Structure formats: structure tokens, C-alpha cells
Amino acid sequence: MTSIAKIYGLVLSGGKSIRMGKDKGLIAYHGVPQREYLYRLLAEVCDNTFMSIRKEQTNEIGATFQTIVDEDVFKGPFNGILSAHKAYPEVAWLVLACDMPLIDVESLRNLIASRKSNAYATCYALKENPLPEPLCAIWEPYGLKMATSYMEAGRNGSCPRKFLINNDTHLVYPENENVLMNANSELEYQEALAKLA
Incomplete structure (x- = not known):
């Protein structure tokens, strides 16, 4: 079960951004759309990088960005993650949600350096509330295989x-x-801008 898989980067940018009221992937916290900013961060530290998108977003993405279109088999973030796994089942995926405006390349390098390749995933968490952050994580191929089975069983939510x-x-x-x-x-958008100022 130990993985020596390459790490591909995946920017999850296919969500509907209902709570924000505008596409979170297009917010320019750093002078460019967030999904492009995260793509460039991942490209610095990963063997290959992709943007996870909905089918209707295809024409919005420039040719310089590789994409994986959500297959709409599963609900929620697993839709993008497992679509990527299906496309490249032998690699580990460093997954980033586009609603994380303060993530930086040093933090990504630290996550990779801390990778435990025989776990299902290596995730960031907060010390005072140590729950895994699945959308800032390295998902190993075996973990994603098991996640696919988990989702296909359909009894456990998404x-x-x-x-x-x-x-x-x-x-x-x-x-x-x-x-x-x-x-x-x-409100969280304004808080993020304040922290970046």
C-alpha cells in the first residue's frame, strides 16, 4: 500500500459558489483569478497540474491551463477529486480548494515534505481543532481508490x-x-482582504 506515486496538483474550481454569490475561482486576491493563482502555486511544487472544472466552464479557461472536467458521478468536492483520480489513477493528488486565499507555496512545500505515502492522505489541520482539511491535502492513489468504493456504496454521504x-x-x-x-x-472575503493587506 506504500505509495511512491508522483504528485499532481488539482485546483478545485468547479463549485457553484452559492454562498459567496460570485465565482470564488475568479476573485483576484493576488491580482489574477484565484484559480489561476493556485494553479501556478501547484505548478511550482507538483509534477503536473490541472484545474478541475464543470463542463460549462470549458470555454472560460485559457489554453495555458490543463483541465479535468467533472464527470458528475459523485456529489460535492469528491466529484472533482475522483474525476481526476479516474483520469490519472496512478498518481497522488495535491488538492486545493479555490476558497483558500491565504495558502502559499511554502505551506505546500511543507505539506509535501511531511507526506506519509502509506496513509490514505496527508492533510493540513488546526491544532485546536484537529480535523483533516481534505481540500488542502495530498490524496494517495490507494486512498482515492478506497474513496471511490466509499462513494459508490452510497450509504455514507459525500x-x-x-x-x-x-x-x-x-x-x-x-x-x-x-x-x-x-x-x-x-464577510469572509472581506476578512481575507484585510489579512492580505
């Missing part, structure tokens, strides 16, 4: 965090906990 809590997950604690901030609403 929460990646719940899956990781109940399986072999290696937790890593970031030096700067702000990097795990999620911005899913207008």
Missing part, C-alpha cells in the same frame, strides 16, 4: 472530511494557521 476521519490520515499542522482560512461568504 463528505471527504468524514471519509478521512474514519480512515488512515496523516495530519500536519501549518506554521501559519491563516493559510487554512476559507472564504465562502462576503
